[in-house]
Amino acid sequence: MAFMEYKQRTVTCGQLRGSDEGKQVVLNGWVHRNRNHGGIHFINVRDRYGITQVVVGEQVAESVRSIAEALRIEFCIAVEGTVRRRPESMVNPDMETGEIEVDASSLHILSRCEPLPFMIDEETDAKEDLRLRYRYLDLRSGGMQKRIRLRHEFVRAIREHLSAKGFYEIETPTLIKSTPEGARDFLVPSRLYPGKFYALPQSPQLLKQILMVGGFDKYFQIARCYRDEDARGDRQLEFTQLDLEMSFVSREDVLLTMEDLFNDVFASVMNYKLPAHFKRLSWIDAMNTYGVDKPDLRYDLPLVDVGDIAKKTQFGAFQSVLASGGSVKAIKAPATEALSYSRKYIGELEEAAKVYGATGLAFVKVGKDNILETGIAKFLVGHEAELISVTEAHEGDMLLFVAASWKKCCNSLGAVRAKLARDLNLIPKGTFEFCWIIDFPLFEFNEDAGHWEAAHHMFSMPQSQYIDTLESDPGSVKGDLYDLVLNGYEVASGSIRIHDVELQKRIFRICNFDDEEAEQRFGFLLNAFRYGPPPHGGIAPGIDRMVMIMSEQTSIKEVIAFPKNTAAISPMDDSPSFVDDKQLDELHLIIKQPEKNS
RNA sequence: GAGGGCGUAGCGAAGCUGGUUAUCGCGACGGCCUGUCACGCCGUAGAUCGCGGGUUCGAGUCCCGUCGCUCUCGCCA
Numbered sequence A: 001m002a003f004m005e006y007k008q009r010t011v012t013c014g015q016l017r018g019s020d021e022g023k024q025v026v027l028n029g030w031v032h033r034n035r036n037h038g039g040i041h042f043i044n045v046r047d048r049y050g051i052t053q054v055v056v057g058e059q060v061a062e063s064v065r066s067i068a069e070a071l072r073i074e075f076c077i078a079v080e081g082t083v084r085r086r087p088e089s090m091v092n093p094d095m096e097t098g099e100i101e102v103d104a105s106s107l108h109i110l111s112r113c114e115p116l117p118f119m120i121d122e123e124t125d126a127k128e129d130l131r132l133r134y135r136y137l138d139l140r141s142g143g144m145q146k147r148i149r150l151r152h153e154f155v156r157a158i159r160e161h162l163s164a165k166g167f168y169e170i171e172t173p174t175l176i177k178s179t180p181e182g183a184r185d186f187l188v189p190s191r192l193y194p195g196k197f198y199a200l201p202q203s204p205q206l207l208k209q210i211l212m213v214g215g216f217d218k219y220f221q222i223a224r225c226y227r228d229e230d231a232r233g234d235r236q237l238e239f240t241q242l243d244l245e246m247s248f249v250s251r252e253d254v255l256l257t258m259e260d261l262f263n264d265v266f267a268s269v270m271n272y273k274l275p276a277h278f279k280r281l282s283w284i285d286a287m288n289t290y291g292v293d294k295p296d297l298r299y300d301l302p303l304v305d306v307g308d309i310a311k312k313t314q315f316g317a318f319q320s321v322l323a324s325g326g327s328v329k330a331i332k333a334p335a336t337e338a339l340s341y342s343r344k345y346i347g348e349l350e351e352a353a354k355v356y357g358a359t360g361l362a363f364v365k366v367g368k369d370n371i372l373e374t375g376i377a378k379f380l381v382g383h384e385a386e387l388i389s390v391t392e393a394h395e396g397d398m399l400l401f402v403a404a405s406w407k408k409c410c411n412s413l414g415a416v417r418a419k420l421a422r423d424l425n426l427i428p429k430g431t432f433e434f435c436w437i438i439d440f441p442l443f444e445f446n447e448d449a450g451h452w453e454a455a456h457h458m459f460s461m462p463q464s465q466y467i468d469t470l471e472s473d474p475g476s477v478k479g480d481l482y483d484l485v486l487n488g489y490e491v492a493s494g495s496i497r498i499h500d501v502e503l504q505k506r507i508f509r510i511c512n513f514d515d516e517e518a519e520q521r522f523g524f525l526l527n528a529f530r531y532g533p534p535p536h537g538g539i540a541p542g543i544d545r546m547v548m549i550m551s552e553q554t555s556i557k558e559v560i561a562f563p564k565n566t567a568a569i570s571p572m573d574d575s576p577s578f579v580d581d582k583q584l585d586e587l588h589l590i591i592k593q594p595e596k597n598s
Numbered sequence B: 001g002a003g004g005g006c007g008u009a010g011c012g013a014a015g016c017u018g019g020u021u022a023u024c025g026c027g028a029c030g031g032c033c034u035g036u037c038a039c040g041c042c043g044u045a046g047a048u049c050g051c052g053g054g055u056u057c058g059a060g061u062c063c064c065g066u067c068g069c070u071c072u073c074g075c076c077a
Helices: A062-070 A126-132 A141-162 A205-213 A249-270 A284-291 A305-310 A316-325 A343-354 A382-391 A406-423 A462-469 A503-509 A515-528 A543-550 A581-586
Strands: A024-036 A041-047 A050-056 A075-083 A100-111 A187-189 A195-199 A217-227 A237-248 A280-284 A303-305 A326-332 A360-366 A400-403 A434-438 A443-446 A451-454 A479-484 A489-496 A535-539
Touching: A024 A062, A024 A100, A041 A075, A062 A100, A075 A249, A141 A217, A141 A249, A141 A543, A205 A217, A205 A237, A205 A515, A205 A535, A217 A284, A237 A249, A237 A303, A237 A543, A249 A434, A249 A479, A249 A489, A249 A535, A280 A284, A284 A303, A284 A406, A284 A434, A303 A406, A305 A316, A305 A326, A305 A382, A305 A443, A316 A326, A316 A400, A326 A382, A343 A400, A343 A406, A400 A406, A400 A443, A479 A535, A489 A543, A515 A581
Parallel strands: A050 A100, A280 A434
Antiparallel strands: A024 A041, A024 A075, A041 A050, A075 A100, A187 A195, A217 A237, A237 A535, A303 A326, A326 A400, A360 A400, A434 A479, A443 A451, A479 A489, A489 A535
């Protein structure tokens, strides 16, 4: 057979059923397994749609049997044959096509496959580095096929829903002006203008705001975003957002639009019923109660502020923290069969707390009749009943304490909360708990830089009651900001935007951009705002992160076809790589290699 | 920039307080097998134990350094 001529499939490997008995078919696919029983071969042929068993019996021509002998795993083949209903006792209920098999009349090898670096199965056990190097093989696995399909279905459902709601999908450039705030930019040197650079967008933020000025009052885009920062399990330097913006809306409109979207999408893609409306928590409540601004509400385990009680004790570690304006918080670790709170285990919890800056994790055990035992019990004498009351503790529970600055205290105990939930098996599988975090502070003081900066970005609207005190008390200003949280991950972030030139300039000034620099950096936005900008706001859910959670993965790499590793390298194509001097010359670039530290 | 974990055959792992020829499963290769579906059975090959140095009569094992991967903190509006 010539290279370009082969028997093209008439059916896929996932579609044949008992009712197809007797049909002449052609399958194209990969050899998933080849079981040779001497006189008879069973070849599992796999494609994207499923696996079909092909039988090469002894009545078949010798030439066909010898091809069956030669087949190896992952050979790409074409099979011609007749669909045959399997004898009753041979039906495989675990296979979708298990009622039938294809009795082969001819076999063709379309391409051969070398011995594999790892086995292709539902989920491979090969290390991630190797999976990325041979990503084309890894992608053949059942798990990757399912996740990439889920991702497609998710994005398709989003497009359908938003289109039906009157949104336009509009593309924005990926070569844009570098703007100074936020993450580090990826830069693209200009050939035509020596020394000038484009930046890859960290998000289409300013462009979508300008689309609003342009009159496209409902916009969305499945947008690739680039941030040159270190990767994490849930973070890649290149990722995809559903970028969305609307004109003439309030915060409420944006939240309802998202709730409507995800209700629809989860129902159609996951067959999962979400509540019509998601819980809402203020940022301060989320921090105080769960120790993070992205709480996992699939379980409870609240943090309790015990500063008032701690103040009355003689415990020096508590007193000194309180005296310097810090916080003392406690969490109740419930008595359970599943876990004994040994010193060793409490040590593990303490390690989790220390990651976020706690200096230690104090503990007491709740005994009979409101008695506290071990740990710091002796410092709490006289305050047992009050402590047990506020923490709602019972006999056998452990109380765990962190004393630190408010933020470290929250984050540290939040980490303890998360570890406890995992170890106590409190996290239900297959549930999706969305919640909104609202009322974020607009500004954060940057100690290193010595000035205020935007907690999210500089284009978010301050809540109206703070407009008069922006400059005098930036720290207390709350913004019209909102995050969407799912199962403990931040999956979207948005705000109502500023659409007033003067207000926008005031924000720039507070963030240490004088009018001249603001003009130079953001002049195009300020110019646009001189021409009748509509009030507007939006949000940007992270596609990769959401699909990761929906497919119950803990790494974003599991839902990206070609991800980078933690060192920002793609092991498959070995990027980034050096380029020719000629290319550098054209771009007017000279490479300065960093000096190696001795 | 910092910390934790890992690195033993193509892949995944075992190898305890240092002791002869480094073990197991999958895969590869050869053989047998007519109803399997993670087929089974027999056999063969395949490892400078990440790399470099040190301690020791002797190092996969202990020490120092280094490289790679991975998770996390910082960073990520």
